[in-house]
Amino acid sequence: MARCSVCGSPAVAHIRYQRRYLCERHLIEYVESKIRRSMSRYKMVRPGYRVLVPVSGGKDSATVLAVLSRLSRETGFEVIALHIDLGIGEYSVKSKEASMKAAGKLGVPLVIVSVKEITGYTIPELARKAKRPVCSVCGLVKRYLINLVAMEIDADAVALGHNADDLAVYSMKSFITQDLSNLPKLGPKTESIPGLAVGRIRPLYEVYEKESYLYALLTGTPFLHEECPNVDFNSMENRLKVHINSLEEEKPGVKITMLRNMAKRIKDYPKPKLPISKCKHCGLLSSGDECSFCRLTRRITGRPLGPKAREAVRSLTSSLQLAPRQDSAYKS
Numbered sequence: 001m002a003r004c005s006v007c008g009s010p011a012v013a014h015i016r017y018q019r020r021y022l023c024e025r026h027l028i029e030y031v032e033s034k035i036r037r038s039m040s041r042y043k044m045v046r047p048g049y050r051v052l053v054p055v056s057g058g059k060d061s062a063t064v065l066a067v068l069s070r071l072s073r074e075t076g077f078e079v080i081a082l083h084i085d086l087g088i089g090e091y092s093v094k095s096k097e098a099s100m101k102a103a104g105k106l107g108v109p110l111v112i113v114s115v116k117e118i119t120g121y122t123i124p125e126l127a128r129k130a131k132r133p134v135c136s137v138c139g140l141v142k143r144y145l146i147n148l149v150a151m152e153i154d155a156d157a158v159a160l161g162h163n164a165d166d167l168a169v170y171s172m173k174s175f176i177t178q179d180l181s182n183l184p185k186l187g188p189k190t191e192s193i194p195g196l197a198v199g200r201i202r203p204l205y206e207v208y209e210k211e212s213y214l215y216a217l218l219t220g221t222p223f224l225h226e227e228c229p230n231v232d233f234n235s236m237e238n239r240l241k242v243h244i245n246s247l248e249e250e251k252p253g254v255k256i257t258m259l260r261n262m263a264k265r266i267k268d269y270p271k272p273k274l275p276i277s278k279c280k281h282c283g284l285l286s287s288g289d290e291c292s293f294c295r296l297t298r299r300i301t302g303r304p305l306g307p308k309a310r311e312a313v314r315s316l317t318s319s320l321q322l323a324p325r326q327d328s329a330y331k332s
């Protein structure tokens with residue numbers, strides 16, 4: 001039986017690119033120290049920050065929530081969790097349950113926003129009405145609501161659960177399609193745009209999917225093992241994943257090397273071409289005078305629902321007991 005390279009106890013994981021075996025306790029420590037290092041290397045948070053963690057119910061966001069709630073006590077920042085109820089049948093019911101359990105166990109305040117309550121429709125219904133693929137409507141609505149909640153609670157950062165495997169795939173896809181201006185958006189950190197959008201951080205930037213899974217499992221953080229029923233295994237992303245995984249198999253560590261080097265070069269990639277402006281309905285980030293959420297909901301319901309969503313989120317978050325703002329000097 002393989003033994004932990006640190007303490008000699010029975011190993012639960014083989015970290016191939018480091019040629020190490022780790023026991024349960026040392027795997028947990030290893031993942032936490034990796035996240036701590038990435039967060040400081042890429043300057044993700046500062047003391048006094050308010051960080052919004054969107055939780056899907058899956059392993060990656062569970063790991064982010066667990067590690068950040070622990071680090072928040074060490075470093076002195078605040079963590080608020082957000083779950084978006086997408087209305088995708090039984091899957092969404094279970095996702096919401098898992099998110100509530102995880103936030104409850106960790107003692108993190110959780111905001112739950114229901115797409116159906118805000119728009120009158122679930123994600124599959126919105127997609128059908130808009131005659132668009134479910135995943136594209138889902139992505140659009142989630143991005144909008146995450147930013148909206150972050151803006152309403154005056155968050156300094158949104159912590160996303162993308163792991164190194166996801167990011168290697170998204171980046172390769174951007175290389176293949178030569179959508180190079182997408183690359184800076186995939187980095188470990190994007191900056192806030194005052195009054196319009198809250199910047200994003202990716203604490204799992206250098207954490208493999210397997211490590212994130214084991215961390216959630218071994219720390220007993222509740223998560224849903226099921227995947228969304230809309231996952232398309234033949235998508236470009238999922239096909240690429242198979243190929244990049246086989247490369248990683250032959251060259252352990254190649255994904256981390258790629259991501260680290262990309263993070264160093266982010267300034268060299270072209271800037272996104274779309275202009276930054278303000279939606280005339282809801283006042284949030286848009287590339288024209290109407291944001292994509294207001295456009296989508298206007299086409300389906302006859303009126304842009306951004307303002308209604310803002311109102312709903314404001315009342316949902318008004319009962320949150322947020323830490324008083326001590327230092328707002330670094331905020332613009």
Ligand SMILES: [Zn+2]
Nearest residue numbers: 004007023026
């Ligand atoms: Zn050990």
Ligand SMILES: [Zn+2]
Nearest residue numbers: 279282294306
């Ligand atoms: Zn809008």
